[in-house]
Amino acid sequence: MTAQTLKSDANALTEEVVASFANAENPRLREVLQSLVRHLHAFALDVNLSMSEWETAIGFLTQTGHMCDDKRQEFILLSDTLGFSMLVDAINHRSMEGTTETTVLGPFYVPPLKERPHGSDIAGASQGTPLHVSAQVLTPDGKPIADAWVDVWQSDDDGYYDVQKPGQEENLRARFRTDAEGRLSFWSIVPTFYPIPHDGPVGKMLEAVGRHPYRPAHIHFMIGKDGYDTLVTHLFIAGDDYLHSDAVFGVKEQLIVNLTDEEAGWNASGERIGAHKSLDHTFGLRPAAAAS
Ligand SMILES: [Fe+2]
Incomplete structure (x- = not known):
């Protein structure tokens, strides 16, 4: 032919x-x-x-499906590592003045998250550098959004999410609600860079092409309130070695944040607080009517 x-x-x-x-x-x-x-x-x-390449592709997709269960989503990993998730994200979330940029959901969001009061420590038994996070959720023109739900999840100091550790209770994840000023706060630990799960077909693909599986350190946020688009994003920690080679292409400059060093002292309630890192961030939600 x-x-x-x-x-x-x-x-x-x-x-x-x-x-x-x-x-x-x-x-x-x-x-x-x-x-x-x-x-x-x-x-x-x-x-x-070729026929053998077609067979390899069918086998690869079959293995990808077999890796999936209620806690492991290999197809999302595949989409993420091909940059497809970020492309779909870009199509659906155009930038808008005064709003926070979006990024990938990732495979470790396991709702529903337990609602915790402001000031809670979500680290539980996880060891690491203490981190105090305070945040405010605003409209694009800077007005507070009260009673928004804010889901937070992150890896531990070893680079694992709770759902990756058999038998581990819900840890380093929680839901908060903003107060009348749109604020919330909690204690956690400083996240570290981590590899995406690479013991499956997606990991084999990365290895075959000489790509590393690492993601730069980050904390996931999902923020929702009636009348606004639900925001799915991360905050990335400045200075991380993998900021410019994220295995899932999720980093945006606007989402890179600096942690500040806080010395030991006393809080407003007179309690002794040890030396820790601190993060204060403002999120902007996009009104639903402005959806592209
Ligand atoms: Fe993550």
Whole structure:
């Protein structure tokens, strides 16, 4: 078969498959599937995909599915490491003055989170450098948003989330609610960089292409309030070695924050507080009506 014959046969096949979706009742489903087929066929032609490569791909996707359960989401990892999650994020969350930028959800958000009072220590038994976090949630024009829910989750000092440790209770994750001034605060520990789970097919893919699996240190935030788009983001700690090579491409300059050093002293209640790091951050929520 000449290259020209292959191309014309392939085009005919592609158009036949595209036409097979023409009567789909849902126009959006029709649009998405027809475009998917066109791009998938073009991709196979572009790389001249061999049968063994096709079999490898089927095996890879099968293994990816087998790695998934209620605590491990290998498909999200695959999407993240291909930059696909950040692309979808960019399509759906255009920048807007006065609002916080979004980034990937990641595979370790396990709702519902237990609601805790302001000032709680979410680190539990986890050891590490104490970190005090205070935050305020505002409208784009700087007005406080009261009674917003704020979900927080992060890894421990070894780079693991609680759900990665069998038998571990909920730890380093909690829900808070903003007060009348849109504020909240809690104690935690300084997060460290960590590898995404790389004992599965996604890890093998990274290894095969010489990519490391690390993410720079960060704390996850998800913030919601009726009338506003739910914000899914992280705060990344300035100075981390992996800020410019995040395995999932999630870093945005606006989300890099500096921790300040606080000396030991007494708090407003007269309690002794040891030396610690401190983070104070303002989040801006986007009104739902302004969604792109
Ligand atoms: Fe994370």
